[in-house]
Amino acid sequence: MDENIIIADIKKFIETNILAGDITLDxxxxxxxxxxxxxxxxxxxxxxxxxxxxxxxxxQLIPENFKTMASLARMVNKLSV
Amino acid sequence: MKPLDxxxxxxKVLLSGSDCFHRVLDKHAHTHRSGGNVMRIVFYxxxxxxxxxxxxxxxxxxxxxxxxxxxLQKGPPFGIPCWRYRDKGNEMVINEYQHAVPNELPEIxxxxxxxxxxxxxxxADIIYYSGNKTAFVLSWNHILMDVKGIGMLIHHLNxxxxxxxxxxxxxxxxxxxxxxxxxxxxxxxYSVKRFIEASSKAPIASIAGKNARSVVTxxxxxxxxxxxxTDTINEHAIQNGARLGxxxxxxxxxxxxxxxxxxxxxxxxxxxxxxxxxxxxxxxLGPVISNTVAFIFYRVxxxxxxxxxxxxxxxxxxxTGQIKEKMPRKYGLLLNLMRRIPLRLYYFLVNRSGEGxxxxxxxxSAGETFNGLKTLFGETVSGLTIFPSPTFPPGLTFSFQKHxxxxxxxxxxxxxxxxNPELHKIERDLKHFLLGINE
Numbered sequence: 313m314d315e316n317i318i319i320a321d322i323k324k325f326i327e328t329n330i331l332a333g334d335i336t337l338d339x340x341x342x343x344x345x346x347x348x349x350x351x352x353x354x355x356x357x358x359x360x361x362x363x364x365x366x367x368x369x370x371x372q373l374i375p376e377n378f379k380t381m382a383s384l385a386r387m388v389n390k391l392s393v
Numbered sequence: 394m395k396p397l398d399x400x401x402x403x404x405k406v407l408l409s410g411s412d413c414f415h416r417v418l419d420k421h422a423h424t425h426r427s428g429g430n431v432m433r434i435v436f437y438x439x440x441x442x443x444x445x446x447x448x449x450x451x452x453x454x455x456x457x458x459x460x461x462x463x464x465l466q467k468g469p470p471f472g473i474p475c476w477r478y479r480d481k482g483n484e485m486v487i488n489e490y491q492h493a494v495p496n497e498l499p500e501i502x503x504x505x506x507x508x509x510x511x512x513x514x515x516x517a518d519i520i521y522y523s524g525n526k527t528a529f530v531l532s533w534n535h536i537l538m539d540v541k542g543i544g545m546l547i548h549h550l551n552x553x554x555x556x557x558x559x560x561x562x563x564x565x566x567x568x569x570x571x572x573x574x575x576x577x578x579x580x581x582x583y584s585v586k587r588f589i590e591a592s593s594k595a596p597i598a599s600i601a602g603k604n605a606r607s608v609v610t611x612x613x614x615x616x617x618x619x620x621x622x623t624d625t626i627n628e629h630a631i632q633n634g635a636r637l638g639x640x641x642x643x644x645x646x647x648x649x650x651x652x653x654x655x656x657x658x659x660x661x662x663x664x665x666x667x668x669x670x671x672x673x674x675x676x677x678l679g680p681v682i683s684n685t686v687a688f689i690f691y692r693v694x695x696x697x698x699x700x701x702x703x704x705x706x707x708x709x710x711x712x713t714g715q716i717k718e719k720m721p722r723k724y725g726l727l728l729n730l731m732r733r734i735p736l737r738l739y740y741f742l743v744n745r746s747g748e749g750x751x752x753x754x755x756x757x758s759a760g761e762t763f764n765g766l767k768t769l770f771g772e773t774v775s776g777l778t779i780f781p782s783p784t785f786p787p788g789l790t791f792s793f794q795k796h797x798x799x800x801x802x803x804x805x806x807x808x809x810x811x812x813n814p815e816l817h818k819i820e821r822d823l824k825h826f827l828l829g830i831n832e
Contacts, residue, residue: 332677347675349760350638351689354716357637373636 313392318364318385325359326381339382353378360384366391397452399480401562402459406476408536409567410728411684413474415536417740418784419509425607425785429506430535433780434543435528437496438772442527444489444519446770450554451485451517456546456565456681460515460537461485471733476682487517495522496776498530503613503780507534529769535782539684541671544762546681547769554770564679570729578730585727588720592690598655598662599753601786601810608807611783616820620798622828629829634705639793640758641708644668644691645701646826647791650819651754652698657815664693664753670721687721687728701826754787759794766796781805789819800827 319339326337330352337346343353356378361368368391377387408416419430451457461483463476490499502518514537518530531543538546549560618626630642648664655661669686673679689712697707715721731739759779766774778801781792788810792803802823806816825831 330675332674335676344761347677349671349675350640351670351712351716351721352675353637354713358713358717370634370636374631375636378637 313364313389315382315385315389318388319381321363322356322360322381322384325363326356329359330355337381339385340380342379343381344379356384360388364388364392397455397458399455399458402455402478403566404478406463406478406566406682407570408474408476408732409683409685410725410730410732411539411686412536413732413739414728414743415534415684416474416509416736417743418782419534419536420736420740421744422782422784429508430782430784431505431507431532432535432540432543432782433503433530433532434540435498435530435778435780436769436774437776438527438529438769439525439775440527440772441521441525442519442529442770442772444487446554447517447519447529448485448487450550450770451487453553453558454550455562456549457485457515460682461513463514465509465536467736470735473732483512485515485517486513487519490518490520492520492522495524495526496528498528502530502532505532507532509534509536535684538682539669539671539686540757540759540779541673541685541762542681542683544759545678547763547766548678549681551769561678564677565681567680567683567685578726581723581726582730585720585723589690589724592692593665596662597665597753598652598660598695599787600651600654600789602658602660605786605788605810608785608788608809610809611785611788611805611807613780614804614806614816614820615778616802616804616824618800618827623795623798623800625829626800626827629827630705632829633701634709640668641705641712642701643758643791643793643827644708644756645704646823647754647756648693648704649698649701649826650822651789652695653822654811654815654818657818661695663695664691664698666691666693666752666754666756669757672721672725687725689715689721752787755781755784755790757781757790757792759792761795764795764798776801778803783807785810 323337330348331337331346335346357368372387372391377383415430422430459478462481463478466475466477468474492499498520507514507516515531515533520528520530533543549565552560627639630639633642635642644666652661652664667688667690670689672685672687691708691711693704693707697703734742763777766777768774777794777796779792779794780803781790783805784790785807788807790805794801811819
């Protein structure tokens with residue numbers, strides 16, 4: 313899967329459902345720094361699982377994978393191989 | 394500095410569903426003599442804070458002026474209560490104290506109620522200690538705003554203090570509500586009602602016990618951890634399965650500490666805990682005014698308390714399940730609908746549904762709201778803590794907050810509910826569970 317497409321999907325979800333309108337994100341923005349909390353992380357996880365029809369195993373639920381949209385995309389890519 | 398423009402202040406602000414729920418809690422607090430639904434945040438400084446500077450910042454803030462000149466209006470029958478602004482010229486009152494014991498707050502502040510019939514809903518106190526140390530206390534009735542709102546108010550005051558007046562006033566107040574069809578409200582109401590009834594189904598074990606009817610006083614005990622200890626706690630949270638945030642781990646530690654006291658009393662059973670869930674869009678600077686929290690409800694059977702990993706898994710799966718079902722949003726809609734119910738009837742309905750018991754204990758976490766706060770009024774903040782509103786039942790609330798990567802837990806408890814040996818046991822067990830000692 314193209315990581316840029318995954319990033320675009322995640323970005324659209326976050327901007328539509330989680331973030332305030334005037335906040336902009338790029339692939340390497342630290343999600344916690346823009347106010348994304350643990351509850352929102354779970355929303356993002358649920359979106360990824362549904363969108364890419366995958367179950368993210370417990371050992372992948374680590375803060376490093378949920379740090380930025382780019383790290384999330386890398387995790388999705390790795391799991392979809 | 395430009396003069397305060399009062400014409401931009403809204404004359405009427407509707408209460409949110411969560412505000413109205415806090416109105417019920419305020420009535421509940423007064424019914425059970427537990428001191429009012431008042432929150433306090435305390436900022437500590439290793440310098441002498443100049444009162445004039447604080448007064449000037451407050452007098453420059455339109456938001457503070459609005460807060461000092463509003464009245465709660467009940468509204469017409471089955472109408473929505475609102476805040477009504479009238480320019481009466483009230484300004485923020487700042488009380489000053491000299492106090493001998495470092496970092497301790499005078500009892501008069503901690504016991505003071507902020508009544509819904511009063512002139513102001515927010516108050517400030519400055520306490521001077523020897524060695525040029527200061528504490529600054531903001532107290533407010535919880536019906537006005539939640540902890541995230543206070544975080545945004547602090548941001549607003551800091552911006553004003555640094556000369557940045559470029560705030561957007563409409564951001565500070567709740568946006569106009571989207572209309573929702575009555576049919577979807579009613580459909581939603583029944584699904585949430587069924588869920589909460591199942592979640593809170595009796596019997597529930599509570600720290601309040603079965604026979605407690607009212608309490609006389611509330612006290613606070615604060616547990617401080619260093620940044621190094623907080624690192625250890627964070628690692629321990631991940632090791633125990635709380636991978637996407639600390640809350641399931643913190644909650645598990647609280648549950649297991651409370652359960653150990655219930656074991657001593659031979660009153661163990663299923664625990665039920667409602668947890669605040671911030672409904673604001675993330676990264677926004679508002680609204681400051683109004684509570685925007687909904688709740689996630691956790692039901693923890695005694696067998697899930699056998700070990701830490703099982704307890705964390707129990708919380709994590711319920712949290713994920715309720716977020717997946719959009720339960721906090723649905724509960725928020727239900728609270729919005731309930732706003733139209735007259736207070737006495739609302740109070741009766743809430744009490745009846747809980748069969749007189751609200752929760753096993755209460756818990757809240759400020760998350761990252763104040764973790765990065767370096768200064769206030771231009772002075773370096775050396776520490777902070779949040780005093781949760783004293784709520785009975787259950788008579789025990791844990792409030793978690795981080796400042797400069799160091800965790801502290803402010804426990805509000807009634808000695809009528811938790812005696813001294815029990816309090817020490819909770820304190821010791823909580824520390825051990827968090828730090829992973831003797832597990």
